[in-house]
Amino acid sequence: MDLHDHTTFRVAASDLNGQMRGKRVPGSYAAKLDAGAVRMPLSALNVDIHGADIADSPLVFESGDADGVLRPTGRGPVPMPWLDGAQPLVPMTMYTDDGAPFDGDPRHALESVLARYAARGWRVVAATELEFTLVDDSGDRLAHPRDPRHGRRLEAPEILSCTQLDTFDAFLDALYEGCAAMGIAAQTAICESGVGQFEITLHHQDALRAADDTWLFKALIKGLARRHGLAATFMAKPFAEDAGNGLHLHFSVLDADGGNVFDNGGAEGTPVLHAAVAGCLAAMPASTLVFAPHANSYTRLVPGAHAPTGACWAHDNRTVAVRIPGGAPVARRIEHRAAGGDTNPYLVFSAILGAAITGVERELTPPPPLTGNAYAQEMPRLAADWATATERFETDEAIADIFAPGMIRNLVMTKRQEMRVMARIPADEHWKTYLDTV
Known part of the structure; x- marks a missing residue:
């Protein structure tokens, strides 16, 4: 162009x-x-x-x-x-x-983290899964969208429904066309577990490009929804009774020869993978402010709400925060599931990839992989509220290992001001602040 x-x-x-x-x-x-x-x-x-x-x-x-x-x-x-x-x-x-x-630019934060991998001759390959919700914001309260075919409101989640994909086919067609025009490699689209909720998967690629694409993709979705008479939001929890929106980051690490340093030929993965997992777990509670940066974010971080709240890991278990998906060993990767859809992709990538490389540098060892339902077990938890998350981010050594002092200071000051501002707005009016901004 x-x-x-x-x-x-x-x-x-x-x-x-x-x-x-x-x-x-x-x-x-x-x-x-x-x-x-x-x-x-x-x-x-x-x-x-x-x-x-x-x-x-x-x-x-x-x-x-x-x-x-x-x-x-x-x-x-x-x-x-x-x-x-x-x-x-x-x-x-x-x-x-x-x-x-x-150092107040979030993209530079990610570049700094990726430089630590490059110093080892490594390259991070990453992809995101983004959940968003189509809504009707034309009234005084946020409402579920209307079915374009007959005008009645959606009432059921329709998990993995092909019929609902057909219902919003015009919007999804425009979304894929927009991705092609912008050079964003969109992959699968599915109906998720919330009413009017969808998930789009982006292609595995260089981590910096993946973060760029995720940032641009969020703008594309919100903009195109408006052109189709809808609103699309990445709010962590648009409706209290529905599933929230998440941003899952998948990543693997390639060496100078293109080999996956997580692949040992089996399902368990290499010591490097285990050290990276341990780093992610160690930094997770203090990283809550990145994964849940807004007042609305904490309505998603409750046990049993399809959002991980504890620092744990397992193989192919969707109740944990750090999951090692199954599949061919050559594609062995980490899936980090803690972040909400309302997050800044550059900061999410930085926090996760920074924690992982710290674990590798320090040769950390994770606890045994969890079995069963993570929601029902005791473990270190993400911060339960915004103020605690901000305090932990400001003072924790794990965060200082990842982010520059200026970034830590600026994010903490920003969030403390937002806490004061949002405290003056009734909770049932918060959506008016977050609908288009996150």
């Missing part, structure tokens, strides 16, 4: 909540992007869920709200099929004026 053919195009980077922050710029900027023609306040990536500056943030009050430099990530330009006009988007990432990566 040639940016020079467009009168204007957009540039955007991810803020801490995964929202796009950027500008619409003239086509003449196309030749100047690599040179840092687009500048934006560093603080723009660390605003709260409503887009407001963080009170007393050092980015604003100590640095004078200094500008950073946006540079292309190499992922774009991509079309935005949810718009009427043909206006491209160039994904960007933030640097300081001296050329250093801005």
